[in-house]
Amino acid sequence: MSNALVPVRTDESHGELIQLVSFNLDREEYGVEVLKVREIIRMPVVTRVPNTPHFVEGVINLRGKVIPIISMRKKFGLMDCETDKQTRIIVMEVDGELKGFIVDAVSEVIRISSSEIQPSPAVVASGIDQDCIAGVINQAERLLVLLDLEKMFSHDEKNVFGS
Amino acid sequence: MPIDCEDQELLEGFLAETTELLEKLDDDLVALEKSSDDADLLNRIFRSIHTVKGASSFLGFDLLVKVTHKTEDVLNRLRKGELSVTPEFMDIILEATDLVKVLVNDIKAGEIQEREIDGTIAKLLPLLSDTPPGQPLPVEPPPAVSQPTPASPPKPQKPTVSPVPEPATPPPARQDPPAPAAVPQKTGGEIVAKKAVPPPKPAEGKGDDLSDNTTVRVDVKRLDDLMNQVGELVLERNRMIQINQDLQQGEAEKVDFNEEFGKLTKRMSFVTSELQMQVLKMRMLPVDKVFKKFPRIVRSMARDLGKEVELKIFGEETELDRSVVDEIGDPLIHLIRNAMDHGLETPDARLAAGKPRGGTLVLSAVHEGNQIIISIKDDGNGIDTERVGRKAVEKGLVSEEQLAAMSQRELFDLIFLPGFSTKDKASDLSGRGVGMDVVKTNIKKLNGLIEIKSEKGRGSEFILRLPLTLAIIQSLLVDVEGEVYSIPLSSVLESLRVDQRQFHLIGNREILKLRDMVLPLVRLESIFGVTRQNEKNDFCYVVVVGTAEKRMGLVVSRLVGQQEVAIKSLGKYLANIPGIAGSTILGDGRVALIIDPVGLVDGGDSR
Numbered sequence: 001m002s003n004a005l006v007p008v009r010t011d012e013s014h015g016e017l018i019q020l021v022s023f024n025l026d027r028e029e030y031g032v033e034v035l036k037v038r039e040i041i042r043m044p045v046v047t048r049v050p051n052t053p054h055f056v057e058g059v060i061n062l063r064g065k066v067i068p069i070i071s072m073r074k075k076f077g078l079m080d081c082e083t084d085k086q087t088r089i090i091v092m093e094v095d096g097e098l099k100g101f102i103v104d105a106v107s108e109v110i111r112i113s114s115s116e117i118q119p120s121p122a123v124v125a126s127g128i129d130q131d132c133i134a135g136v137i138n139q140a141e142r143l144l145v146l147l148d149l150e151k152m153f154s155h156d157e158k159n160v161f162g163s
Numbered sequence: 164m165p166i167d168c169e170d171q172e173l174l175e176g177f178l179a180e181t182t183e184l185l186e187k188l189d190d191d192l193v194a195l196e197k198s199s200d201d202a203d204l205l206n207r208i209f210r211s212i213h214t215v216k217g218a219s220s221f222l223g224f225d226l227l228v229k230v231t232h233k234t235e236d237v238l239n240r241l242r243k244g245e246l247s248v249t250p251e252f253m254d255i256i257l258e259a260t261d262l263v264k265v266l267v268n269d270i271k272a273g274e275i276q277e278r279e280i281d282g283t284i285a286k287l288l289p290l291l292s293d294t295p296p297g298q299p300l301p302v303e304p305p306p307a308v309s310q311p312t313p314a315s316p317p318k319p320q321k322p323t324v325s326p327v328p329e330p331a332t333p334p335p336a337r338q339d340p341p342a343p344a345a346v347p348q349k350t351g352g353e354i355v356a357k358k359a360v361p362p363p364k365p366a367e368g369k370g371d372d373l374s375d376n377t378t379v380r381v382d383v384k385r386l387d388d389l390m391n392q393v394g395e396l397v398l399e400r401n402r403m404i405q406i407n408q409d410l411q412q413g414e415a416e417k418v419d420f421n422e423e424f425g426k427l428t429k430r431m432s433f434v435t436s437e438l439q440m441q442v443l444k445m446r447m448l449p450v451d452k453v454f455k456k457f458p459r460i461v462r463s464m465a466r467d468l469g470k471e472v473e474l475k476i477f478g479e480e481t482e483l484d485r486s487v488v489d490e491i492g493d494p495l496i497h498l499i500r501n502a503m504d505h506g507l508e509t510p511d512a513r514l515a516a517g518k519p520r521g522g523t524l525v526l527s528a529v530h531e532g533n534q535i536i537i538s539i540k541d542d543g544n545g546i547d548t549e550r551v552g553r554k555a556v557e558k559g560l561v562s563e564e565q566l567a568a569m570s571q572r573e574l575f576d577l578i579f580l581p582g583f584s585t586k587d588k589a590s591d592l593s594g595r596g597v598g599m600d601v602v603k604t605n606i607k608k609l610n611g612l613i614e615i616k617s618e619k620g621r622g623s624e625f626i627l628r629l630p631l632t633l634a635i636i637q638s639l640l641v642d643v644e645g646e647v648y649s650i651p652l653s654s655v656l657e658s659l660r661v662d663q664r665q666f667h668l669i670g671n672r673e674i675l676k677l678r679d680m681v682l683p684l685v686r687l688e689s690i691f692g693v694t695r696q697n698e699k700n701d702f703c704y705v706v707v708v709g710t711a712e713k714r715m716g717l718v719v720s721r722l723v724g725q726q727e728v729a730i731k732s733l734g735k736y737l738a739n740i741p742g743i744a745g746s747t748i749l750g751d752g753r754v755a756l757i758i759d760p761v762g763l764v765d766g767g768d769s770r
Contacts, residue, residue: 045752050742051690065731068736
């Protein structure tokens with residue numbers, strides 16, 4: 001993955017540069033801040049955990065540490081699909097602990113300037129949680145949805161297992 | 164006032180040593196009351212106080228010096244035979260040691276509080292004069308007992324400190340644990356009443372002694388053993404690298420490789436399990452750590468209740484994991500309090516019942532396999548199940564019909580219900596119906612079991628079965644329609660292969676008649692929502708689990724085997740899943756979930 005493909009467009013950029021990891025989910029492209037991403041791994045054997053929300057796929061053993069795995073497709077209410085060679089788990093530190101997120105494919109790391117981020121339009125792709133969309137990045141021929149996963153666990157889900 | 168001690172190391176050493184001495188001191192003092200002519204014991208007590216005094220004067224803790232100095236003087240007179248041990252005398256000495264503890268705790272907290280110490284010192288002073296102790300003398304300058312400091316009573320406080328002589332509230336640095344706060348002050352008669360400042364209560368502050376163990380003292384020999392083992396592990400690793408290299412370079416024959424690798428695996432597993440044992444051992448503490456505060460508690464309670472009690476302690480050298488030691492203190496205090504208050508009778512009642520005047524309380528600890536068994540046994544009047552049942556109905560905890568159907572064991576279990584108490588009025592000691600609930604909750608938290616044996620008129624025994632450690636557990640791996648789960652072996656009582664046609668249906672609940680027991684069943688596949696893969700089989704396995712005081716059967720498809728597993732937390736996102744206690748990693752790297760039998764049993768009730 002190289003960021004040379006997307007040269008920094010200094011002419012247009014105002015404000016600080018941020019780096020994003022972009023990934024695909026059902027034909028759309030999304031991005032998360034690179035600093036949040038701990039590592040990207042292939043699909044290991046996932047152990048199902050009973051009595052959890054449907055989007056919690058289970059837990060995996062990440063070098064001796066047990067971390068929860070969340071299916072982004074299920075979370076966003078998209079059609080489930082088979083895992084293939086492209087399927088990856090993005091391990092991120094969200095809400096103070098490591099969690100893994102299943103995505104269709106991880107494409108690259110891109111650099112953009114924060115001024116390129118536009119507020120998300122009122123109506124976005126169906127089913128996607130409005131709250132965790134931090135903005136939309138509109139570059140020449142691509143549209144990237146910037147996600148803030150902290151927000152994903154901000155309200156209801158966080159309390160699912162709360163005592 | 165913050166402590167300005169130049170040498171932090173010196174201070175830490177002082178604290179560690181003093182804490183140890185004081186813990187021992189309590190024990191010795193209570194023992195002294197029983198055998199007052201034991202010169203060795205007395206000398207030891209004297210030495211401890213003297214050491215504390217010496218060290219604190221060296222470090223400049225003036226308040227501490229004052230108190231220990233007076234105490235030492237009094238003990239010195241005792242040693243010379245000028246005083247004799249009476250309960251009143253002991254009360255005063257114990258109060259003084261309590262004060263010393265409070266002062267030491269202040270130092271530990273890093274902040275010297277201005278304490279009212281004159282009250283206690285004033286009580287010590289009469290003992291230094293020739294008047295017989297116990298007489299409420301007005302405090303006066305004591306006569307010519309060897310005494311370096313001019314002991315004119317309420318001395319002005321040290322000039323450096325803020326002029327607040329009577330801090331009416333205990334300083335914020337100490338969080339008073341709610342439970343021990345119920346332990347009353349010792350009967351000091353009017354002397355206690357005189358004081359405006361709350362004196363240090365006996366159990367206070369001691370409760371947290373255990374939890375602030377931030378450093379560990381390890382036997383050097385254990386450390387050496389550990390080093391040896393690590394050395395062996397390094398050798399085996401080198402061997403492994405060698406074997407791998409040979410294989411990569413194609414030098415090794417397949418047969419050779421197999422053999423070598425097999426040997427290596429065996430040695431590795433041997434070394435790692437040895438290593439594991441060593442590390443576990445280092446985390447072990449003798450249960451004495453908890454037990455040693457009980458003689459004090461029992462003594463002061465006995466005096467409050469007007470009962471005569473002899474506390475016998477066995478097996479205090481039994482070791483268990485730090486995490487467990489920290490947790491069992493509270494439940495044990497409650498059980499002891501319970502036995503003292505409800506179990507043992509007053510001397511008159513005992514004589515009337517044809518028993519010796521003094522009651523006996525036996526506290527014992529013993530290892531049994533992977534568990535430690537702690538028992539608290541009294542020879543009091545036992546549990547009056549009739550009265551217990553009646554009270555439970557009165558309080559609306561159970562209905563008449565439920566009561567009628569209860570077995571002896573279930574009747575005993577009633578006392579664990581929150582809010583249950585046979586007392587009509589709550590007293591300082593008991594009656595709020597909280598204690599036994601605390602016991603149950605804490606023991607459950609530790610994956611332990613409680614068993615009650617009681618005979619009316621003869622006494623009762625509470626038996627706690629606790630795991631030795633909480634980090635690595637023995638577990639039974641079971642297969643539920645293709646998914647592997649792990650059940651802590653400590654709660655598994657037995658497992659059996661049963662024909663499903665033997666199951667009965669009561670209401671919509673499956674049960675199994677096992678010998679003389681009716682066992683409620685829980686199908687793991689249905690509560691965990693496992694998709695059925697195999698055809699329905701007539702035979703299945705039932706794992707009988709027991710938590711605290713309940714039993715139930717878990718229906719699984721297959722038993723996989725017994726394995727020692729390390730517990731891994733599921734993290735806070737997946738914490739509190741009903742029926743799941745945690746997870747572990749199996750030999751093949753997959754994650755298996757650990758079943759929480761406690762949660763299942765409780766959840767099973769509401770289903």
